[in-house]
Amino acid sequence: MSELQIYIVLGVFGSVILAIAFNIVDMAVAALIGVCVLIALGILNEDDLLIATSISGGPLSLLFGGMVVARILSTTGLFELIGDIYLRATGGSGRRFLFLLMALVAPICAFLPNATTVILLAPIIIRVATALGTDIVGPMVLTAIVSNAAGLLTLVGDPATFLIGSSIGMSFGEYLRRVSLGGVLALLVIVPLLPLLMRDVWRVRMPLPPPAARARIARPVYAACSLAVLGTMIVLFVLGERLPTRVVPPTVAMIAGALGLLVGFAAKVEPTDNVLRDVDWKTLLFLGSIFCLVQAVAKTGLLPQLALKLYAAFGTELTLVALTMIGGIGLLSAVLANVPVAAASILVVKGYLVAAEAVPDAALDAHFTQWPSATIPVFVAMMFGATLGGNATLIGASANIVSAGICARHGRVITFATFLRFGLPITVIQLAVSALYVLVLSRWMK
Numbered sequence: 001m002s003e004l005q006i007y008i009v010l011g012v013f014g015s016v017i018l019a020i021a022f023n024i025v026d027m028a029v030a031a032l033i034g035v036c037v038l039i040a041l042g043i044l045n046e047d048d049l050l051i052a053t054s055i056s057g058g059p060l061s062l063l064f065g066g067m068v069v070a071r072i073l074s075t076t077g078l079f080e081l082i083g084d085i086y087l088r089a090t091g092g093s094g095r096r097f098l099f100l101l102m103a104l105v106a107p108i109c110a111f112l113p114n115a116t117t118v119i120l121l122a123p124i125i126i127r128v129a130t131a132l133g134t135d136i137v138g139p140m141v142l143t144a145i146v147s148n149a150a151g152l153l154t155l156v157g158d159p160a161t162f163l164i165g166s167s168i169g170m171s172f173g174e175y176l177r178r179v180s181l182g183g184v185l186a187l188l189v190i191v192p193l194l195p196l197l198m199r200d201v202w203r204v205r206m207p208l209p210p211p212a213a214r215a216r217i218a219r220p221v222y223a224a225c226s227l228a229v230l231g232t233m234i235v236l237f238v239l240g241e242r243l244p245t246r247v248v249p250p251t252v253a254m255i256a257g258a259l260g261l262l263v264g265f266a267a268k269v270e271p272t273d274n275v276l277r278d279v280d281w282k283t284l285l286f287l288g289s290i291f292c293l294v295q296a297v298a299k300t301g302l303l304p305q306l307a308l309k310l311y312a313a314f315g316t317e318l319t320l321v322a323l324t325m326i327g328g329i330g331l332l333s334a335v336l337a338n339v340p341v342a343a344a345s346i347l348v349v350k351g352y353l354v355a356a357e358a359v360p361d362a363a364l365d366a367h368f369t370q371w372p373s374a375t376i377p378v379f380v381a382m383m384f385g386a387t388l389g390g391n392a393t394l395i396g397a398s399a400n401i402v403s404a405g406i407c408a409r410h411g412r413v414i415t416f417a418t419f420l421r422f423g424l425p426i427t428v429i430q431l432a433v434s435a436l437y438v439l440v441l442s443r444w445m446k
Contacts, residue, residue, distance in 0.1 A: 005043050006300045012037055013293050017335055020395050023416060027395055028282045031289035038296050048295050056291035058166065058250040059159035059339050060284055063398060065253025066116030067279045069230055072260035073120065075269050076223035077216070083124040087131050087208065094204025097132060098194050101125060101139060102146050106187055109150035109157050111234045113253075114399040115283065117147045122406045131208070134201050137412050141422045142198065144403040145391045146190065149430065152183030152387050156237045156249045159398065160333070160342040160386040166248070167346045168379055169369030172238055179380055182437040186388055186430045193429070197422055222267040229259045283401050287337055294340040303344060307351030316356045318374055319442040322381035323435055325349065329385030330392075330431045334424075338390035338397050345382055353378070377442040384434035392427040394419040 001009075016034040020027045038044040073079070086104065090097045104124075109117045118140075125143055129136045151158025155165045155175040165175055195202045217223045233256035240247035247255075265272050297303070314320045325345070332341045353359045358375055362368050371379075390397030394404055394416045400423075404414040 001043070001300055005041075006302070008041060009038065009043060009296045009300055013297060016293065017395075020416075027401065028286040028289070031286050031293065035289045035292045038293070043299070044292060044296050048299060049292060052288075052292045052295040055295070055343050056288055056339075058248075059163055060288060061250035062113045062156070062159055062162065062253045063115055063284060063287075064279065065233075065250075065255070065257035066113045067119060068257035068275065069233060069253075069260045070112075070116050070120040071275050071278050072264050073226050073230065074123065075264070076226050077218055078223055078227075079120070079124050081217060083127045086124055087128045090128065090132065090208075092132065092204075092206045092208045094132060094134060094198075094201040095194075097128060097134075097204070098139070098142065098198055098201060099191075101142060102187065102190065105143055105146045106150040106153070109147045110153040111156065111237055113156070114144075114147035114151045114158050114397065115280070115402045117150075118143055118399045118402045118406070119280065122403070126406075126410060129201075132201075132204050133206060134204050135412070136410060137407060137414055137418065138198050138201050138422070140403045140407050141400075141414065141419055142190075142194075144397070144399040145423060145426055146187065147399045148387055148391050148397050149186040149190065150183065152186055152383065153180050154237075157183075158387045160338045160390065161383045162249055163339060163342045164346060164379055164383050164386065167350075167366070168371050168376075169367075170379075171241060178376065178441065179383060182380070182384060182434055182441075185433050185437060186384075189429050189433050190426055193426055197425065219267065219269065222263070222269060225263045225267070226260065229256055229263060232256060232259065280402055280405065282405065283398050286401065287339055287398060290337045290340045291343065294344050298344060298347060303347045304351050306348045308355055310348065310352040311355040316358065318356075318358065318378055319439065321349075321352065322378045322438050322442060325378060325381040326385045326431055326435050326438060329382055330389030330427070333386050333389030334392035334396050334427065337395060338386045341389075342382065342386040345386070349378060349382060373445045374442075376445055377438050380441060381434075381438045384431065384438065388427055388430045388434060391430065392420065392423045396423070 012034045016030045019025045019030040086100060089100055105117060105121060121143060125139050126136050129139045148158065151161055155170065155172050156162055233252060236247055236252040237249055240252050261272055261275060264270060264275055310321060329341060329345050350364055353375055354361055354363055358372060394400050394414065400419060407414050
């Protein structure tokens, strides 16, 4: 690639990010136009698009399958029932509403992709917030942030985390032993910030209306089948890689999505066309386009150069590299979508580890899994940087984009600046706590 083409790639990439940050063009449109410009100029070709598709296939499959399952579950009446219980449990207290929101979102995000969890729980949270007479923007932003942080609890909770973990062959159980506690800490640090960042909601005190007739599940058999699909999805997430055929999480999500569509079709509750129409195609299109833009950056040859500069700066000090990953990837994930940032950073870090002779040249192969224990904290740091860095801005994570889209459909717009006001303070503190966790993990694994 010529020097002029490199400047064009960086210029297009930067223009897309600025257009999104200043709300000049819709984010999906901006990213797609950026890709089309690079294709028209001959910088991106068919082979590049195939590479981007192969990298993005796993995360996008996780999101798509989860969205379909969420959409099927939304027709069961289960969420109306949970919403009634949730509202009564708040007792009219905004403080209790926020605590219960975290308690509701976090465990679900341990097993479902974060954007899927936002789609599943948004109707409940908006219903309760409206009943308490509070603006839905704060609670929906909190829902996205909590879902992102809780995505660190398991390997499949966040697409960026899954992408990094799967790139080194990390199993579900290994992840639980080495990373999950960091996810718990990332959630706990949000609690003391709630009175400061969610002041209006925190101070809400109002009497609840007399309880009406409790919502009931009209089709219990259909609801049971839909929950069985969700349960199968969770079980396969945990155990699928141990099966003889080794069913990986993206495949699990697609299987669950197909089963969900089958259940919906058989029950004749809602046409399949309606279910597929309600999938958040805008988010999928945006992420797919960003992956293509990242592939264009990778094609410039800048990523191997970054790997060599990383080695020149830190040598074989893997702990310092891990801490740099938290800050660097965290910053990049705040201004770019975190999943593509994770994809690009994997190439940089693997190149660095080869240059540092921590692993053989074979480690650059996608199927290499014999990573020395001393290198694992570097990849764990990447997970924290990508997942938590995405909490800072509106475009940092797919859950943020989904949350903003849901608010827009309810007449409330979440701007870039609005999300930043909530997300940046939380992200800074979460990354600081993550750095301490990685320091301890590095010493433990030496």
